Amino acid sequence: MARKTRGRPIDGVILVDKPTGASSNRILQQVKRIFYAQKAGHTGALDPLATGMLPICLGEATKFAQFLLDADKAYRVVAEFGVRTNTSDADGTIVAQLPVTFTSEQLNQALAQFKGPIHQIPSMFSALKYQGKPLYEYARKGIEIERPARAITIYSIEVESVDLPYVTMHVRCSKGTYIRSLVDDLGQALGCGAHVKTLHRTEVGQYPTNQMHTLEALEAMVQGRETPETWDYSGLDALLLPTDSPVAELPEVFVDREQGQGLLHGQPLAEETDNLGGLIRVKSPEGFLGVAYLRADGRYWPKRVLTLS
Numbered sequence: 001m002a003r004k005t006r007g008r009p010i011d012g013v014i015l016v017d018k019p020t021g022a023s024s025n026r027i028l029q030q031v032k033r034i035f036y037a038q039k040a041g042h043t044g045a046l047d048p049l050a051t052g053m054l055p056i057c058l059g060e061a062t063k064f065a066q067f068l069l070d071a072d073k074a075y076r077v078v079a080e081f082g083v084r085t086n087t088s089d090a091d092g093t094i095v096a097q098l099p100v101t102f103t104s105e106q107l108n109q110a111l112a113q114f115k116g117p118i119h120q121i122p123s124m125f126s127a128l129k130y131q132g133k134p135l136y137e138y139a140r141k142g143i144e145i146e147r148p149a150r151a152i153t154i155y156s157i158e159v160e161s162v163d164l165p166y167v168t169m170h171v172r173c174s175k176g177t178y179i180r181s182l183v184d185d186l187g188q189a190l191g192c193g194a195h196v197k198t199l200h201r202t203e204v205g206q207y208p209t210n211q212m213h214t215l216e217a218l219e220a221m222v223q224g225r226e227t228p229e230t231w232d233y234s235g236l237d238a239l240l241l242p243t244d245s246p247v248a249e250l251p252e253v254f255v256d257r258e259q260g261q262g263l264l265h266g267q268p269l270a271e272e273t274d275n276l277g278g279l280i281r282v283k284s285p286e287g288f289l290g291v292a293y294l295r296a297d298g299r300y301w302p303k304r305v306l307t308l309s
Contacts, residue, residue: 007038008233011059012240017212018046018054018201027215031056034218035236036228043068043204043246047180049091052076052201053212057246063304064246064291071205071246072155074172077196079183081165084193088123088180098192100165107167110189111157114182119149123181152177166197206249213239243306244281244288251276252283253292253300260284263292264308268299279303 014035018027024045032040041062043055052075057065082100085092102110138145153174160168171179180196187194202209218236225231242248253276259269263282269292280300282289290305 005038007032007036007228009059010035010037010233010237010240011061011243012057012237013061013243013245014056014058014218014240015207015212016054016056016218017214018051019215020051020198021048023048024054027054028056030215031218032058034222035233036231041065046201047089047091047199049089049196050199050201052199053204053207053209054201055204055207055246058240059243060306061243061246063306064244067246067291068204070175072172072174072203073177073201074170074203075179076160076168076170076200076202077179077183078166078168078198079186079194080197081167081187081190081194082192083165083195084184084187085195087195088184089196089199092195096193100192102190102192104162106190107159107162110186111159113189114186115154115157117151117153120152120176120178120181120185121147121149122178123184150176154182170202172203205246207241207245211239211241242288247279247281247291250279250281250291253280255282255284255289257285260286260289263289263302264305266302268292268295268297268301270299 014031016027016031018024024042028040028042031037035058037058039059039062041057043057043065046052046054055068057068080090081102082098083094084096086095087093154177155172155174156170158170160170162168171177171182173179179199183194183196218239221236222231253269255263255269260282263269269282276294278294280292282292282300286308288306291303292300293303295301
């Protein structure tokens, strides 16, 4: 006998304002419980020290989480100079301390080195995998793994304030950027070392900052719930962003019901076109169906599609 799936088949994206100290996976499990959702997934972990925007995908929206992993991000970071730690943030152990003597001009000159396309070596305390294990597991055992530099792009670094040894900055960057590594590299360039004191993610893709919700606010909406199966979730569900919001920047194509059903069953769209780019999001009279990609035959084939009941 098949095991009954626990929870509701609810679809959409909720923007959580992550608090400091909690892991992204813990936040994910809390949100899944609050919504009593069958399925949930986050879109790129934030360090326990970090706060800010953490999109949580529910149900069918989890199929499109990768698009948010690949999206540009923005952060507000407070860097403390003169102190270097083994994790490059305030949770680590101090490994070096030096006097802070740089000027504003020297700071700006150093920052210029890190703007635009650059290569960055990820921290040993990152979640990147090596032989199936995250790097931080090796780091905690004192094992250093050689990491290749990765191509990233820093679109902008704006200094909000300088109150040495602290510098507050706003960073807009591509996927794969480690702000801890950026701050550590900046400290090395200035000859005094640095680490992340606080980090707040302000943007993921084009998601609106003003639609983030705290865990406390979400928890309050199910206060007193004793039987999740019969609870009224209409208020919570109204907070969800659409299932296709992770791919909202892709060109949109409308098809008829017949073509839509064909796409859901692995068939390409009938039209041959290459003027929309490599990926499109597809809608039919039933609504959003999924994402299709352009193949060499000039037609769009299903890449990620919904499972419609």
